[in-house]
Amino acid sequence: MQAQGGLPQPGEIVFLQELCRSDTDKKSVRVIGRLTNHDFRACSAVITDVTQTYTVKVDTTLIEPFNYMRDSLVQLIGEMERLDRSGDRILRARVVSIVDGMDMNLYQRVVQAQRQYFNKRQTILHI
């Protein structure tokens, strides 16, 4: 992934369930989920998968205050970090946007297709 001097790292698109399972830290990710349990005083929130099985805690210090509607679909770009005390993994979000109306089926298929294409490309173009 390329990043020029001074600019933030690009947020690689991941699915919420992958974020829950994987262990990698300090990588910039972009994830979409439904915003539930937003506490703006504590600057924390929880985003849920569309199938309502996976959840990830979000630290919203950098993005407060933002236009929050209960259960709206949000896209967050940020870094995964591990909290020392509880050992939980938390997403420190730096960019948020409301993406209500995005076709989640299409999103799944497009991201899968793009990943397949990039894998093929790497082997052929040696990028």
Next chain:
Amino acid sequence: MAEAENRMQGAEKETLTTANAMYPQIYWGLDPTSQTFCKLYIRDVLTMTEYSSATPVQGVFSYMNHPVSKVDLMGVIVRVEQRSKQFLYAIDDSTGVINCCCWNPDPLTVKQCIIPGLKEKVEETEKIQQCKEEGFNLGDLLHVRGKIKIFREQREIMASYFAIEKDPNAELNRMLEVQALHQLFYDKPFQLSNIIKNCNSHNLSLIHLTASLQDGLMKLFEESRTVQFCMADLETSEDVKSLIDQNAPEQSVALNKRTLLDQVVNQLEESGFLLKHQKKREHYRVIMNDVQLIKIVLNLLQKECAREKYAEKGCHYLHILGEIRKAEEYCSLNSNAILKCLQKLEEESRIISTTDKHFASVE
């Protein structure tokens, strides 16, 4: 969606090899990517190398071996920097992050609308302009088109068009579109068609040959002070034969000398060095050495300048051409030829040019 997927799978079979030739600058225009805003991934925009050519051209990069200078990108704004006359947005499309330099639009001057239907459109445009001046926020989807510039060793996009996309599905459609474009077009190397490759070497050498023959012939005429010649003489002349052999030693056997000489003589006539003889076929007069013609031109100019109409400014060279063409001998004289005559007279200081197209007599 299914159609697009099938098409992409089919195209994958045709993709790339690693050996891609870099073509010289003269051929870049044949590749559409050199003129269009290419929809590339930001990662590629940042890692592309400059197109290698004999004379390095600034601002042209190569993707595979396509020359690219302008790009069309869409990404989420992750950083906003406001300056006095521009905004610097860093956009992220999940493969990379790049800065886009977006200039503040000039304020709209059309405030009063005569046509009522147009008023709504103008108000809408004003609103959009206002948003652009206030700046966009983090998280907005920005669609930008512009040239790649290198500023302080970092690549930036100098935006000629930028706008916010409000529909979140726009990004998904965009991802599909970019992938399809890559598989169908960008990932295939830029190849010159075989016709051009074959045609190129042959034609270029022919052009060089005729050019050098033209120069050689004119020198010959000057030295020998020929006023008139015919094509048959030219073909059989020893000097001309040696000239052709000098310039194209390998090809002199295969080349048809007559057609070559015809071509050269035609070009010389068009440029105004030779004049076709009216009565004798295949005879030509060399204008530079034709003392008679030059005298006629001079007399004509003196006569016309004596008239009040042309006394001050002189005659336009086309007017002289018209007068001379009235004589039967010189009815096929062309404008280049008359200019050359007039220029020769000027060199001898017998006439002067009052403007670049008007001439006046001195005596």
